[in-house]
Amino acid sequence: MLAVLIAFSAGCSRVATRIPASVEPQLTRDPAVIEGVLDNGLTYLIMKNSEPKGRVSMHLAIKAGSMYETEAQRGAAHFLEHMLFNGSENFPPGELIKYFQRIGMMFGGDANAHTGFYETVYDVVLPTGDEKSLAEGLLVMRDYAGGALLLEAEVERERGVILAEKRDRDSESYRQFVRSLAFELPGMRINERHPIGVEETIKAADSKLLRAYYDTWYRPDNMALVVVGDMDPNTVADLINARFASLSARAPEGEIPDTGTFAHVGNKAFYSHNPEAGSTRVALEVLRYVERQPDTYAARRQQLLFNMVSQLLENRLTEGVGKPETPYTDGGAGAGTYLRNVRYGIVSAECPPDAWEESLRIVDHTLRSALVYGFTASEVTRVKKEIKNGLLQEEQKASTRNSRQLASMLIRGFTEEKSVVSPSDARQLFEPVVDAVTAEELHQVLKEVWRPSHRLVMVEGNVRLGGDDAAAVAAILSAYDISRQVAAAPRKEQDAADFPYLPAPETPGEIASRVTHDKLGLTVVTFENGVVLNLKQTDFKAKEVLYSLRFGKGLSAAEGLVPGLPALSEMVANESGLGRLDREETGRAMAGTNTSSAFRLGQDGFALSGRTTPEELELMFQVLHTRLRDTQLKEDAYRLAVQRYTQGLEEMGRTVDGVLQQKGEAFLTGDRDRFGYPDASLPGINFDAVKRLVMSPLTGATLELSVAGDMEEDEVIALCARWLGSLPARTPQAASGHKLVFPSGKRLELSVESAIDKAVVTVAWPTTGMTDIHKVRRLSILGSLFSERLRETVREKLGAAYSPRAWNNSSRAYPEHGVLRAIITVNPEQVSEVVAAVNEIAEGLRAAPPSEDEIRRVVDPLVNRITDFRRTNGYWLSSVMQDSSRYPEKLVWPLDMLEDFRAVTAGEVHELAKTYLVEPNVATITVVPSS
Structure with missing residues (x-):
């Protein structure tokens, strides 16, 4: 299990170097980082940065984690991290998360924290970088640093949440990790200081225990404020001095424990x-x-x-x-x-x-x-x-x-x-x-x-x-x-693998039309052979170009499907290398380049997608040209895919989350062939079935290429004309009339043989597909509102779950299909209680409209998140351009998206709740351990 812990790497060791120490180059701090230390010892690190625009990433880092706990405190560092959200000098219990939401921040996404072996870090992403927003963020950080109330009633309430998190993280794999670490590092303190703590401490912890750790290690000379973003660094430095200069140590400096040795x-x-x-x-x-x-x-x-x-x-x-x-x-x-x-x-x-x-x-x-x-x-x-x-x-x-x-x-x-x-x-x-x-x-x-x-x-x-x-x-x-006992053998030198190997087309294709969408800043070019090219030049990320070549109507229109065939086919295509080159030859040929390509099988279309750089645009087109003209699925790749897929099935079937994945989506769609999983023998799957599913659309369906990023449009158009516009014309694939059936009023009860004492619950309602984007946006708000009430009820009041969540998913491939679902990991003994609580939340949403404050606390953070997402190449590629020749409405949706979300009202959300969260339509899935 050593590989699991490599992510915690905390430094490199000095070893011999041939450079004399007197002339060894020096590591110089990045001059863009402004560093300062207050008189009380608190460090601040400030860096101006403009992506995402307007946002500021603010953090309080403490050089102390679970390794610094005493024997009686095992779990205190992590428990304390939770408690700093539950009452401080400026934020009474229950108010901090609402405060975050009211200023446009999303709890969990923009406001979070983590505890490690050697550090504890609190994160806040501010929606703006003006002085008011900075001051508000630093007020929160100041309370984290020295203003925790640690009220006994809040300690007792949070205890259940932490036990729920411990249950969430528990698994046979985690237990194996603990055993292997003890074997690998015998005698080291780390074996007795896993951040989640021990149940005895969590159940017995009180305010006194947590405050002892807090006062010892949360001291200014053991902390740093890190502020990076779109703001004035001088303003930040002044505000830090004003807010933190009075912070002082509340206890003698703690003694750093011995790590042990082995x-x-x-x-x-x-x-x-x-x-x-x-x-x-x-x-x-x-x-x-x-x-x-x-x-x-x-x-x-x-x-x-x-x-x-x-x-x-x-x-x-x-x-x-x-x-x-x-x-x-x-x-x-x-x-x-x-x-x-x-x-x-x-x-x-x-x-x-x-x-x-x-x-x-x-x-x-x-x-x-x-x-x-x-x-x-x-x-x-x-x-x-x-x-x-x-x-x-x-x-x-x-x-x-x-x-x-x-x-x-x-x-x-x-x-x-x-x-x-x-x-x-x-x-x-x-x-x-x-x-x-x-x-x-x-x-x-x-x-x-x-x-x-x-x-x-x-x-x-x-x-x-x-x-x-x-x-x-x-x-x-x-x-x-x-x-x-067998002697090692030398390795033979390998021959170079060359790419590209296909001759370049002699004559570029002719352009049939070129349309510029000024409001979106994108261009659509159609070639005489039917190839469609969507382009958006951006400055969001230097040297990044994303692309997606779409073809076919996807799994919704595919014939002869059996469970597992789509996933296995995707694996085979991606492990088969590039054209006549196998996977290893492809790796050698593409070494040192930045162009990637992955085959994807989606419900509404198949794709070759990846990324490149401006300098490698022609290489990208050469890859696509080879994939289209000379794809060769390899039997070695099929053999490997079967091995890996079967391993995945074995693992999936042994945990409650895995069983939910195996059975849940097939139950909620009524379609096991497209959304289900096979048993380990893979009935109905063979190499010929894979080839039929992949090769027909790849070699015959019409093509639409979308490209977004740091590139010149005219260069991409010329390259597309040469490498794709010159291909023979293709035939559009027939649309699918396939429909999915939601299991209204039904219940699926599953079990898995497991010694891990946790269950997972899904409660779901049918909604609708992507036909009416105005409605779908409001359904997403309903899902977020449901998720917020789950947090308040199931997590905060009942203490039954660590991370309950709910969301709506509306399908484009199946226009009538959508699902709003809640998923909660719980103690098996609380399954019925939690299912009842979820249904009570649905009843409450049906019974009365939410308050305007509640709507704003859901909508405003989402609008900020969408604003940031719109400044990514991935958004323009997948949400706007991709498949826009089939769904032209996608080129209209961005024009009013932010305004439409901001205009959401409590009444609209209430009407959707009354329409869709109706009791006769609810479907429930429970997965519990059987031993």
């Missing part, structure tokens, strides 16, 4: 059976304790080299995936330092349970081959291209980075004590490293990573090994010893 010796095995897993994971690891090192150029250089050798190993492990001789379905590798003190190396594979020994053998031989013989020139060249391209893209896209992402980077810099380096400086520092490094040096880096004499051999997942744990461990070590 030392592995010899070969050890770990086995854990996980009945929820759909596959088995085998891994080899080395882990050693290292002292925490400062953030230096040498440390980052070493991590860069670690990343390169990890990618080299991963490429080797994955190149054979799908082939008959490869027993596993995926492979991976990693190296570095995480959790501040743990140096690691890992190679792993996901496999069927009966293939664990053979998969372990290949993983072992792949690692030892690299350790003995090193890397070939061609594979090093590929990784160099990819790393250098990543550095270049970061630099080129820096001007339009997202404020929240930048803020996260500054927060990590503060909590992990790392320098925030600008992308241009990072490229200047590390591109020469990539250029200069040799295969021989990377070989030495790999040997340094795997220098420890021990090996941890991990086997975990759905494999059942006979006997007790000792017997399982002995079997694993025996399999590893047998593998080690």
Whole structure:
């Protein structure tokens, strides 16, 4: 389970470098970051940024998390995080979330928090960057920092919510993670300080316990305010000084606990059976304790080299995936330092349970081959291209980075004590490293990573090994010893894979029409062969171009479907590589480029979608041209897809959430073929069925290409004329009259064999499709209003669920079909109570209109979210241009969208509730554990 924790990486270790210390380059802080420290020790980090426009991302970061808890406080850091939303000096209990909503913020999306091992962070995304909005945000942050009330009644009320969150997060996979971490890091404090805490502490926690942690660690010299966005940095600095200068420590400085240490010796095995897993994971690891090192150029250089050798190993492990001789379905590798003190190396594979020994053998031989013989020139060249391209893209896209992402980077810099380096400086520092490094040096880096004499051999997942744990461990070590007796073999140099390989069309297609929609800022070009091109040039994100080539009427019009065929077919198409090139050859041919392509099977259309950059527009068209003219579905890809899909089915059928996914949508649509899942034998599915579903629309249906982003329209039009406009004309596919049937008044009761004590409930009502956009927008408000009342009732009053939610989904493929549903994860003993509560909420929405304040608290944050979404290429691509030749109303919808949402009234929402949330139509799904 080491891979799960790599995301918590908190710094890199210093290692040997060939550069003398006297001339080692220095890490310089990004000059765009304004840093200051108040007299009381509070740090502030401010950065002006214009995406999204008008928004400000504000955060309070505390250098303390669950690792700093005493034995009696296990869970206090996370409990305290919850409590800061439940009453403070300026916000009485129950008012802070409403305050957020009234100023246009969405709880959970714009206002949230998280607790980690070493940090706690509070997030607020302000709707505007004017002085008033900044002052309001800082008022909230000041209360977080020092104004918590921690009332006993609120502690008692929040206890149920936290227990519900603990239940939500509980799973066999989480329990396996806890077991494996204890094996990997014996003696380290982290094993006793998981952020969610222990039930005994959660049930016994009181105001005194929480305040002790709060006063000890929430002190100004242990905090930073991070503010990034569209605002005046000087104004922010002045407001921070005015608001926080009076903040003082309320208790003596806490003693940072010892993290513990560990030392592995010899070969050890770990086995854990996980009945929820759909596959088995085998891994080899080395882990050693290292002292925490400062953030230096040498440390980052070493991590860069670690990343390169990890990618080299991963490429080797994955190149054979799908082939008959490869027993596993995926492979991976990693190296570095995480959790501040743990140096690691890992190679792993996901496999069927009966293939664990053979998969372990290949993983072992792949690692030892690299350790003995090193890397070939061609594979090093590929990784160099990819790393250098990543550095270049970061630099080129820096001007339009997202404020929240930048803020996260500054927060990590503060909590992990790392320098925030600008992308241009990072490229200047590390591109020469990539250029200069040799295969021989990377070989030495790999040997340094795997220098420890021990090996941890991990086997975990759905494999059942006979006997007790000792017997399982002995079997694993025996399999590893047998593998080690076979000498490693050198790798052969691979031939280059060239792309493009099809000749370019000699004559471009003729344009039949060109229409400019000035109000939308987009252009529609139709070619003589029927190809439609929709274009919108934007400046939302530098060097980003998104595209989607649509064809066919989708699954709604497909014949001969059986459950699982669409999902499996999509997997086969995406694993088959590019034309005559297989997946691995495609990877080598496209190394160092930014153009991606993915096949998608949707209910209302099929698509080839992806992204590129302005410099690679022709490459994008070459990819599309090859896909259309020379797609070759591979039997190896079909074999791999079947393995992976079957693993997914196995996993899905073993949790309440998975069973809901398997059975729920088929129940709510009355269509198992399009929305259901098969059993593990995949009845009715074979390679020929996949080819029929994919190839007919791909090679024969009319084409519509939508492109949005940082590009020149005339260049795209010329390229489209050449590569797509020159294709033979195609025949439109007939529309579908297929209808879905909602199970009004019916109840589906399901169970799953599980030791995890949680259930999931869905309560749903039929609504309508996308025909009337005015109505659909108001149905979305009704869904959001329902979700807000779920939060107030099921979470806050009953304490029965952590994250209940509701939303409306109206279909475009099926014009009469829509569903408003509520989904809640609960204690199995509370299923009936929660179902009753949901129905009471529906009854309340039918009985009386909501207040104007309630409507505004739902609508205003949504309008702000939509405003931001409209400044993304994804919005214009998917919500406006895509399929607009079939649905021309999509080019009208954006014109009044914001005004229409702002005009929503309580009366309109009430009428929809009376129309659709009627008791005879309600359908209920419950999934409970059977053991």
